[in-house]
Amino acid sequence: MTRSLTSRHIKIIVSLCSAANFINAADRVLMPIAIIPMTDEFGWTLHWQGWILSSFALGYLTSQIIGGSLATRVGGRSVLLFAVLLWSLSTVITPLIAHSISGLIICRILLGLGEGLGLPTIFHVYAHYVPAEERSRAFGYLIAAGGVGQTVAAVLCPHLPWRTSFILLGLLGLAWLPLWCLLYPDTGDAESEGFMSRSGAAKVRWAEFVSHWPLWAIYIAHFAMNWSNYIIMHWLPTYLSRTLGANTESISLTAVPYIVNSFVGVAAGHLADRLITKKQWTVLSVRRLMTTVGLVGPAVFLLLFCAVTNLPAALLLVSIVMGFCAFNSAGHLSNHAEVAPNHAGVTFAISNTLATIPGILCGPVTADLVTASQGRWFPVFALAAAVNLVGAIVYYSQSSALQLLGLQRYSMMESYRERV
Numbered sequence: 001m002t003r004s005l006t007s008r009h010i011k012i013i014v015s016l017c018s019a020a021n022f023i024n025a026a027d028r029v030l031m032p033i034a035i036i037p038m039t040d041e042f043g044w045t046l047h048w049q050g051w052i053l054s055s056f057a058l059g060y061l062t063s064q065i066i067g068g069s070l071a072t073r074v075g076g077r078s079v080l081l082f083a084v085l086l087w088s089l090s091t092v093i094t095p096l097i098a099h100s101i102s103g104l105i106i107c108r109i110l111l112g113l114g115e116g117l118g119l120p121t122i123f124h125v126y127a128h129y130v131p132a133e134e135r136s137r138a139f140g141y142l143i144a145a146g147g148v149g150q151t152v153a154a155v156l157c158p159h160l161p162w163r164t165s166f167i168l169l170g171l172l173g174l175a176w177l178p179l180w181c182l183l184y185p186d187t188g189d190a191e192s193e194g195f196m197s198r199s200g201a202a203k204v205r206w207a208e209f210v211s212h213w214p215l216w217a218i219y220i221a222h223f224a225m226n227w228s229n230y231i232i233m234h235w236l237p238t239y240l241s242r243t244l245g246a247n248t249e250s251i252s253l254t255a256v257p258y259i260v261n262s263f264v265g266v267a268a269g270h271l272a273d274r275l276i277t278k279k280q281w282t283v284l285s286v287r288r289l290m291t292t293v294g295l296v297g298p299a300v301f302l303l304l305f306c307a308v309t310n311l312p313a314a315l316l317l318v319s320i321v322m323g324f325c326a327f328n329s330a331g332h333l334s335n336h337a338e339v340a341p342n343h344a345g346v347t348f349a350i351s352n353t354l355a356t357i358p359g360i361l362c363g364p365v366t367a368d369l370v371t372a373s374q375g376r377w378f379p380v381f382a383l384a385a386a387v388n389l390v391g392a393i394v395y396y397s398q399s400s401a402l403q404l405l406g407l408q409r410y411s412m413m414e415s416y417r418e419r420v
Contacts, residue, residue, distance in 0.1 A: 067079065
């Protein structure tokens with residue numbers, strides 16, 4: 001059961017975890033901004049820029065499931081402390097090794113390893129110490145802090161020397177460490193029970209997590225969503241600068257899509273709940289609607305985005321893309337709780353691991369497509385749109401709102417009935 005902590009201790013935990021996610025998100029968007037002046041200084045080709053950007057995802061990919069299981073073994077307090085230490089050191093030493101591409105790529109992989117441990121560990125901490133009736137607010141603050149971190153980095157970092165940006169954010173993470181050690185409640189950290197095993201649900205074999213089409217519908221939809229997200233996160237500053245001639249002040253406007261995404265995500269959640277509670281829509285219908293809007297909408301506007309030739313129109317369209325993308329939070333991202341209510345943490349870890357593959361691929365693939373097409377970006381956005389459309393079709397045809405995991409038996413006929 002949840003540890004008995006005072007309200008003050010819970011607020012401290014939530015505040016510190018939210019602060020960690022703020023730093024996490026700011027560090028993550030720093031390189032896509034800094035790579036423009038770094039490329040000017042070091043003369044990297046588009047090919048190497050792609051690998052530098054994508055190397056983060058190599059580390060991030062490998063540490064998702066490790067984060068949750070490691071936190072269960074040794075405690076969330078220690079794992080999150082190590083995670084923030086690792087990603088902060090990786091950030092602060094980046095200016096020192098940036099002259100070496102191989103050293104920089106290794107540093108980016110370490111950054112990804114640290115940041116990949118972060119959210120699963122925070123989920124573990126919340127599940128143990130934050131009461132169920134307060135978790136929605138706690139996660140709301142957590143996600144909002146990440147959005148604010150992305151926005152702050154996008155606004156401030158283009159106006160600072162790139163070396164200064166890395167050092168400041170790295171030092172900010174290191175300054176968080178003593179606060180975590182001093183203020184985190186002394187609970188003994190004997191977290192012997194996993195956050196998904198305390199409900200008394202039936203144990204599930206690992207094969208079950210990849211044996212149901214409705215689960216794969218979620219995984220594929222998440223993969224498709226992240227393909228577009230990684231292209232925007234990694235390549236938007238470069239595209240605006242090299243293709244549309246954006247200056248330093250204009251690059252700061254890349255914060256706008258993240259702001260739109262945050263607000264639309266909240267609105268989409270309220271709309272989804274209203275459709276279910278007030279309009280009597282089925283949960284499955286709402287999940288399919290939100291996912292369809294969240295994948296098809298970005299596909300359409302990404303194709304329009306590559307056709308515009310002026311900066312204001314480009315920022316408007318990419319903001320619309322990110323706004324539509326936010327609908328996924330009330331779609332397939334919320335579907336985990338219905339198909340695997342007692343194992344949603346594990347299914348999300350698997351989904352997020354698979355959805356990190358686009359972060360590895362979209363860097364070099366984008367660079368190769370742009371190079372092969374003599375500097376044209378249309379193939380990049382056309383591919384992203386196609387991936388989104390495939391994800392929407394698979395999710396709409398194969399998704400379910402029936403519980404799949406934690407039951408003694410799941411009828412394939414029930415799955416078919418639910419999908420049709």
